[in-house]
Every structure is written in C-alpha cells, then in structure tokens.
Amino acid sequence: MSQQREAYGETLGRLRRRLRTLHQCTNALLQAESEQALLRSICEILVAGGEVRLAWVGYCEDDAEKTVRPVAQAGDGVEYLERLKTSWGEIELGQGPVGVAVRTGHACWVDDIRTNPRFSPWRAAALARGYASCLAVPLIAYEASGGAVDLRGTLNLYAAECSAFDEHAIEHYTGLAASVAYAVTALRGHLAEDLTSGVTALRARAERKRAEEALQQAREELAHVTRVTTLGELAASIAHEINQPLAAIGADANACLHWLAADRPDLDSVRGALTAIVKDGLRAGEVITRIRALLTRSSVARGRCDLTGVIRDVLPLVGPEIRRHGISLEMSLAPNLPQVTGDRIQLQQVLLNLLMNAVEAMREVPPVRRRMVVRATTDHRDDGPWAIVAVEDAGVGFSQAEAPRLFEAFYTTKPGGLGMGLSISRSIIDNHRGRLWATTNSDHGATFQFALPGMP
Amino acid sequence: MLPTEPIGSIPRPAALIEGVQGFRAGRISQPELTALYDAAVQDTIRRLEATGSPVITDGEQAKHSFATYSIHGLENLSPDGVPISFADGHIRNLPRLTGGPFRYKTPADVYLEIAQRYAQVPLKQAVVSASALSLLYPQGGLRGYSREEYLDALIDEQEGEIRRCLKKGAHVVQMDFTEGRLSIKLDPTRRLLRSFIDLNNLVLERFSAEERKRIGVHTCPGADRHSTHSADVDYAELLPSLFELQATSFYVQLASEPHRQRVLKLIREHAKATQRIFVGVIDPLDPRVETAEEIRDRVLEAAEYIPPDRLGTTDDCGFAPFSDDTSRTRGTAFDKIRARVAGTALASTVLGVD
Ligand SMILES: Nc1ncnc2c1ncn2[C@@H]1O[C@H](COP(=O)(O)OP(=O)(O)O)[C@@H](O)[C@H]1O
Ligand SMILES: [Mg+2]
Ligand SMILES: [Zn+2]
Numbered sequence: 109m110s111q112q113r114e115a116y117g118e119t120l121g122r123l124r125r126r127l128r129t130l131h132q133c134t135n136a137l138l139q140a141e142s143e144q145a146l147l148r149s150i151c152e153i154l155v156a157g158g159e160v161r162l163a164w165v166g167y168c169e170d171d172a173e174k175t176v177r178p179v180a181q182a183g184d185g186v187e188y189l190e191r192l193k194t195s196w197g198e199i200e201l202g203q204g205p206v207g208v209a210v211r212t213g214h215a216c217w218v219d220d221i222r223t224n225p226r227f228s229p230w231r232a233a234a235l236a237r238g239y240a241s242c243l244a245v246p247l248i249a250y251e252a253s254g255g256a257v258d259l260r261g262t263l264n265l266y267a268a269e270c271s272a273f274d275e276h277a278i279e280h281y282t283g284l285a286a287s288v289a290y291a292v293t294a295l296r297g298h299l300a301e302d303l304t305s306g307v308t309a310l311r312a313r314a315e316r317k318r319a320e321e322a323l324q325q326a327r328e329e330l331a332h333v334t335r336v337t338t339l340g341e342l343a344a345s346i347a348h349e350i351n352q353p354l355a356a357i358g359a360d361a362n363a364c365l366h367w368l369a370a371d372r373p374d375l376d377s378v379r380g381a382l383t384a385i386v387k388d389g390l391r392a393g394e395v396i397t398r399i400r401a402l403l404t405r406s407s408v409a410r411g412r413c414d415l416t417g418v419i420r421d422v423l424p425l426v427g428p429e430i431r432r433h434g435i436s437l438e439m440s441l442a443p444n445l446p447q448v449t450g451d452r453i454q455l456q457q458v459l460l461n462l463l464m465n466a467v468e469a470m471r472e473v474p475p476v477r478r479r480m481v482v483r484a485t486t487d488h489r490d491d492g493p494w495a496i497v498a499v500e501d502a503g504v505g506f507s508q509a510e511a512p513r514l515f516e517a518f519y520t521t522k523p524g525g526l527g528m529g530l531s532i533s534r535s536i537i538d539n540h541r542g543r544l545w546a547t548t549n550s551d552h553g554a555t556f557q558f559a560l561p562g563m564p
Numbered sequence: 565m566l567p568t569e570p571i572g573s574i575p576r577p578a579a580l581i582e583g584v585q586g587f588r589a590g591r592i593s594q595p596e597l598t599a600l601y602d603a604a605v606q607d608t609i610r611r612l613e614a615t616g617s618p619v620i621t622d623g624e625q626a627k628h629s630f631a632t633y634s635i636h637g638l639e640n641l642s643p644d645g646v647p648i649s650f651a652d653g654h655i656r657n658l659p660r661l662t663g664g665p666f667r668y669k670t671p672a673d674v675y676l677e678i679a680q681r682y683a684q685v686p687l688k689q690a691v692v693s694a695s696a697l698s699l700l701y702p703q704g705g706l707r708g709y710s711r712e713e714y715l716d717a718l719i720d721e722q723e724g725e726i727r728r729c730l731k732k733g734a735h736v737v738q739m740d741f742t743e744g745r746l747s748i749k750l751d752p753t754r755r756l757l758r759s760f761i762d763l764n765n766l767v768l769e770r771f772s773a774e775e776r777k778r779i780g781v782h783t784c785p786g787a788d789r790h791s792t793h794s795a796d797v798d799y800a801e802l803l804p805s806l807f808e809l810q811a812t813s814f815y816v817q818l819a820s821e822p823h824r825q826r827v828l829k830l831i832r833e834h835a836k837a838t839q840r841i842f843v844g845v846i847d848p849l850d851p852r853v854e855t856a857e858e859i860r861d862r863v864l865e866a867a868e869y870i871p872p873d874r875l876g877t878t879d880d881c882g883f884a885p886f887s888d889d890t891s892r893t894r895g896t897a898f899d900k901i902r903a904r905v906a907g908t909a910l911a912s913t914v915l916g917v918d
Pocket of ligand 3: 782880
C-alpha cells in the first residue's frame with residue numbers, strides 16, 4: 109500500500125515538475141527573439157527541470173559526412189558534445205537515436221546505454237559522463253493547414269537513470285519538440301519579414317535618389333534649353349550689339365590704311381584708331397564668350413561667385429534689347445556685396461530671366477514710364493550677411509490673384525511665352541539655399557528679387 | 565573555345581591546414597602562417613595554370629570560408645548566429661553581429677592582389693553575396709544600430725569590394741549566391757527570396773551596364789537527395805527569380821542534377837538574352853574524375869538549349885568552400901579541372917566555336 113502510494117507520489121512529483129518545465133518552455137516559446145536564443149533557453153529549462161543531465165539541439169548538414177551539428181546545448185557535458193560526432197547518414201555514426209530520428213521523423217530512444225548496440229560509438233564517453241539513457245525527438249512543425257515543416261534537426265536529451273524516457277515522457281517531449289519547431293518556423297518567418305522591410309526601405313530610398321537625380325538632370329537640361337531659347341530671342345539685338353563694334357573696327361581699320369598711305373603717316377592717329385580697334389574687338393569677343401558659356405555648358409559647377417560680376421556678365425547680353433525698347437536702366441550696386449557660393453552660369457540665367465521679363469512687362473507702357481533699376485544690396489541677418497539682387501520695373505505689374513501663380517511652370521500671360529523662366533529661376537535659387545520672390549511696386553510695375561546667403 | 569571558368573575554392577594543402585591549427589594553438593607565428601598561405605596560393609595558381617584553364621582563381625587558399633572571409637576576425641561578431649545549415653552544406657553556422665558600425669575586415673580584393681603576384685592568366689574573384697551576410701544581423705535587433713543601417717553599410721561594403729576587384733583587373737567578379745534555395749525553405753511564401761534578390765540587386769544596380777558585364781553570380785542549390793522527408797525545393801522555384809539578378813554571367817550547378825534537361829529548359833525559359841550561362845559540368849562531390857568525352861557530351865546537351873554564344877562551362881561548385889574541408893584532394897580537383905578544359909575544347913570544336 110505504502111509502496112503504491114510512494115510510486116504514486118513519485119509520478120505526481122514528476123508530472124508536477126514536467127508541468128512546471130512545460131510552463132517555462134511555453135513562456136520561452138512566446139518570448140524568444142531569435143531562433144538561437146529560443147533553442148538555448150529550451151535546453152536550459154529542460155536541464156534545470158532536473159529530469160535530464162544534458163539537452164542539446166542538432167541540425168543536419170549536407171556535408172560529406174552528413175553531420176548533425178549541435179547548435180544549442182545546456183547541462184553537464186558540453187565537452188562530450190564537442191567531441192561527439194553524429195551523422196544522419198546510413199553509416200555507423202548515423203545509427204544512433206539522433207540519426208534514426210532525423211531519417212524516420214519519429215522519436216528514437218535508448219533505454220540502456222550500457223547494452224544497446226545502437227549506442228556503441230558513443231558508449232564509453234556517455235557512460236563516463238554518467239548518462240544511462242537518452243532520447244532524440246525530431247523537430248518537425250505541424251501547421252494548421254495540415255502541412256509539416258521539417259527543420260531537419262533533433263532535440264536530444266540524456267538522463268542519469270536507465271529507462272528514464274517512458275511512453276508518457278516520449279509523448280511529452282515529442283509534443284514539446286513540435287512546439288519548438290513551430291516557434292522556430294515562426295521566427296524564421298519574422299526573419300523574412302524583418303529583412304523584407306529593411307530591404308524595402310532601402311529600395312525606396314534608392315528609387316527616391318534615382319528619381320531625384322533624374323529630376324535634377326531634367327531640370328538642368330530644361331534650364332539649358334530655356335537659356336538657349338532666351339538667347340534665341342535676344343539674337344537680333346545681340347547681333348546688332350556685335351555689329352556695332354565690328355563696324356567700328358572696319359571704319360577704324362580703313363582710316364588707318366588711309367593714314368598709313370600718306371607720305372608722312374600720322375602715327376598718333378593710327379595709334380588711337382588701333383587702340384579703339386583692340387577695345388572693340390575685346391567687347392565683341394566678350395559678348396561671344398558669354399553667349400558661348402550660356403549655350404554650351406549644361407552641368408552644374410559650384411564655386412565662389414561675386415554677384416556684381418554676374419550682373420556685369422549679363423548686361424551686355426540684354427543691354428541692346430533694353431536700349432531697343434527705349435528703356436532707361438539705372439544701376440545701384442552696393443560696394444562690398446558678400447560673395448556667395450553658386451554656379452555662375454545658373455545665376456546669370458536667373459538674372460537674364462528677370463531682366464527679360466522686366467523688358468517684356470514694359471513693352472506696352474508709355475515710353476516715358478520705361479525705366480528699370482537693378483539694385484544689389486547687403487542684408488545683415490542673424491545667420492550672417494545675405495546678398496540681394498532686385499530688378500525693379502515700371503511695367504504692367506501683376507494682380508493679387510496672379511501672384512501665387514507667377515512661379516508655376518508653364519504659367520504665362522504672354523502670347524509666345526513658355527512660362528518656364530520664373531519656375532526654373534526659383535528652383536535654381538532654391539538649390540542655392542536662397543529665396544526668389546516678387547512684389548508689386550507702389551506706383552507702377554513689379555520688383556523681382558532674390559537673396560542668397562553670403563559665404564562666411 | 566567556349567569560355568570556361570572555375571568557381572573558386574581548391575582544397576588547402578595539408579601543411580596549410582596544420583599551420584592554421586598550429587597558429588591557433590600558438591605554435592607558429594603570424595609571419596610563418598602568412599608564408600604558408602603564400603606558398604599555398606602560389607602552388608595552387610601554378611597547378612591551375614597547368615590545367616590549361618583560361619581563367620583561374622587563387623583557390624581561395626587564404627579565405628576562412630567562402631561566406632565569412634570578409635568578416636572573419638571582426639570584434640563585433642559572436643559565433644552563435646543564425647544556426648542554419650544551408651541546404652548544400654555551404655554555410656554551417658553564421659556569426660551574429662553584436663553591434664555597429666559594420667565594416668569588412670578583409671575584402672576580397674586583398675586576396676586578389678596577392679594572387680596577382682603569381683598569376684600569368686586572367687584571375688576571377690569570388691565575393692560573398694550581400695544576402696548571405698544580411699543574416700548576420702540578429703533577429704531581436706541591436707540597440708543603436710538598426711537593420712536598415714546595417715544593410716546600408718553592407719551594401720556600401722560590397723559595392724566597394726566589387727568595384728576594387730574590377731578596378732584591380734579581375735577578369736570577372738563572381739557573387740556567391742547559395743542561399744536562394746535555403747530562403748524558399750525558410751519562407752515558402754518566397755518573400756525572403758524576393759528580399760535576397762532585391763538586396764543583391766541594390767548592390768548590382770550601383771554598377772554601370774558596362775561594369776556588370778564583368779559581374780557574375782554563382783548558384784548551387786544542391787539537392788537533398790538523401791533526406792526522406794524534407795521539403796524538396798526545386799530549381800523551378802529558384803531559377804525564375806535568379807535571372808532577375810542584374811548580373812551578366814551565371815554559374816549554375818548542373819552536373820549533379822538528376823534531371824539536367826529539365827533544368828536546361830528552365831534556363832532557356834527564364835534567362836535573359838544578355839545573360840551568359842556557365843553550366844556546371846563537373847561534380848566536385850563525386851570522387852571519380854570525369855572524362856573529357858563525358859564533359860563534351862554535357863556541353864553539347866546544354867548547347868541544345870542555350871545558344872553557344874551565351875554558353876560557358878564551370879564546375880558545379882568550389883572544391884572546398886570551407887578552409888578545413890579535407891573531404892576532397894587537391895590532385896582530384898586539378899584533374900577534374902583539366903577534364904573540364906579538355907571537354908569544353910572538344911565540344912567547342914563540334915559546335916564550331918573557336
Ligand atoms: N516683371 C514682371 N512684371 C509683371 N509680370 C511678370 C513679370 N515677370 C513675370 N511676370 C509674369 O509671370 C509670368 C511667367 O513668367 P516666366 O516664368 O518668366 O514665363 P514667360 O516669361 O515665358 O511668360 C509671365 O507670363 C508674367 O505674367
Ligand atoms: Mg520669362
Ligand atoms: Zn557553390
């Protein structure tokens with residue numbers, strides 16, 4: 109009777125311990141952050157539960173020996189594992205519980221390590237560590253869909269007593285191994301998810317960068333095209349501008365020939381005429397150089413820029429057009445304007461646009477009113493000095509309703525207008541970390557101006 | 565002749581394997597070890613050249629493994645990473661990243677430079693794929709170093725590695741992409757495979773079309789012919805995605821495939837017209853040395869599916885992807901390579917390719 113009770117109590121104690129380990133294992137399954145951490149804590153819990161001395165998880169490899177490699181372990185006998193060689197192949201090292209469990213997909217156990225021939229390759233080492241029986245259960249996850257995912261691995265347990273793994277124990281550990289396998293597949297699913305989200309983010313970033321580059325390139329090409337267009341519009345007056353010095357050169361040269369033909373040439377006059385020729389030649393050459401610069405280069409080159417210089421670059425190009433329309437031009441350039449960082453050609457283009465717009469805004473107004481001012485000033489702000497260039501005209505101006513649309517691409521009120529000038533100008537100035545804006549003048553016309561941060 | 569190239573590794577000489585163990589045990593010094601590496605590279609190159617192979621490698625004599633060579637010895641790694649044994653036995657246990665920032669320690673161009681000292685014929689350089697190394701990042705995440713930051717750094721590192729190899733004159737740079745099949749196993753929905761392909765393409769897209777002509781991809785999905793109940797992942801699931809990789813040359817394991825014609829059909833269907841297929845005609849796992857005639861017939865078989873101007877030959881895989889692998893001998897490896905060259909020459913004559 110008491111013997112029976114004792115046995116009963118023992119069973120009860122074992123069940124209780126098993127329940128506790130199971131509970132701990134369930135927590136580990138729920139909390140695990142990685143496959144490795146999960147396998148390790150399951151082994152640790154099983155050993156701490158007291159039923160087994162050594163617990164390890166092995167995964168199959170497809171090397172020549174068909175090794176089963178330990179990937180997690182806990183308990184007494186880590187050196188045993190280091191030296192242990194197990195295989196899942198049909199060789200002697202594959203006849204142990206581990207190899208059989210892998211191949212059959214079912215639990216395999218050895219009740220008595222001392223006598224079971226299956227275990228002979230490892231017997232001596234196992235007995236030396238005090239293992240008497242052992243169990244290997246396959247890691248196979250069964251999905252709700254009815255499918256099974258075989259991790260091609262086993263959970264392996266070693267106990268100090270013979271026949272430690274009875275029918276109930278085997279059922280218990282088989283169930284646990286299935287849960288572990290299921291949790292592992294879930295974690296591997298997360299692995300896919302994590303990687304996918306990381307890669308997706310990078311891909312989005314790469315696409316964005318590519319789109320930006322394409323946009324930037326398109327912008328530059330467009331800027332170049334509009335530059336060419338603007339110059340086309342200016343061609344007549346520029347040709348005229350160049351013609352003037354060329355005609356003067358011709359006249360001066362003729363005069364020289366004439367003087368030199370005299371018996372006693374008037375060398376002073378010759379010298380004077382030649383000096384004029386040189387000057388006119390330079391003037392014509394300069395205009396051509398500027399045009400060529402505006403026409404040819406379409407890529408951006410940033411550098412130190414002096415805005416007064418930019419204004420001087422552009423004036424010879426629009427000068428003739430301004431004069432042709434009988435517009436009086438006034439310049440007010442503050443000395444010591446801060447230098448800015450920028451692309452000289454692009455800044456010339458902005459100014460050219462503003463000047464051309466001003467000219468065009470004054471086409472229809474009475475000649476007496478046709479007057480424009482180019483003003484360069486310094487604005488001392490909290491973050492340092494800014495250079496401001498303003499083009500003030502007395503043209504048709506714009507209404508409050510038009511104001512927000514002026515800088516839109518393709519917005520134009522001119523019959524042959526493109527509506528690109530101001531939009532490109534604004535993107536150029538934005539790219540220079542500056543600002544371009546328009547205001548209406550109190551009397552007539554409008555003022556378009558841009559501000560750029562000065563270089564420290 | 566049709567182009568023919570090795571994959572990469574050759575078993576290390578016993579003296580080197582012992583030397584590495586000796587170095588770990590403190591018995592020999594770093595300079596002594598370096599001398600052993602040098603001798604192994606020199607001997608391997610000499611013997612590879614003697615096979616007549618028009619393109620060779622350094623036999624990966626100094627690489628720790630095909631997958632971990634660039635990161636071996638990094639301080640911010642611990643050995644207990646993703647415990648995944650890749651389907652073909654390539655990667656056993658990946659290390660785990662323990663903190664950022666991530667940088668390669670020994671990029672492949674370092675090995676290339678050493679090999680260039682000895683090689684007389686064009687050298688090919690293998691690099692590990694970014695997708696394989698993407699698995700170094702721990703699943704639970706790392707405080708202060710996000711997965712995205714890691715992947716970003718990884719892509720930069722690999723771009724730099726490939727770029728330097730190209731610049732230093734590698735005949736071709738081969739990305740070892742052996743985890744495609746594994747990814748389908750891990751994630752049957754194939755999102756992981758998608759991500760792997762995407763990630764590798766993020767690297768490949770950083771190169772111009774011209775540069776990509778010198779970039780290839782090696783795949784060897786292996787076959788679990790011995791496991792009875794593991795979900796078998798077929799080439800059919802992998803190949804369509806594989807050819808989405810923005811590379812020009814593809815080095816495809818084929819010799820050991822049980823149904824070669826089926827695979828060849830898949831290749832014909834899915835490879836892009838600009839991609840060249842180097843079919844595996846040598847099975848490194850098989851100890852028997854193939855005859856030149858056998859090789860010739862395998863090439864001719866492949867030529868029925870792939871036009872000769874897009875066809876090349878290779879070995880199914882490296883002969884020793886891991887440095888401590890002694891399951892195959894050097895002699896056999898060289899003999900097999902010699903057979904590949906001879907067989908490819910025979911097939912080229914039949915096909916009228918000179
Ligand atoms: N100085 C100005 N005075 C009045 N309106 C202007 C002025 N400059 C530009 N605008 C208005 O902004 C519109 C857009 O200018 P812009 O982008 O240069 O294109 P476009 O000159 O081809 O019309 C012009 O059509 C005009 O209506
Ligand atoms: Mg305009
Ligand atoms: Zn391979």
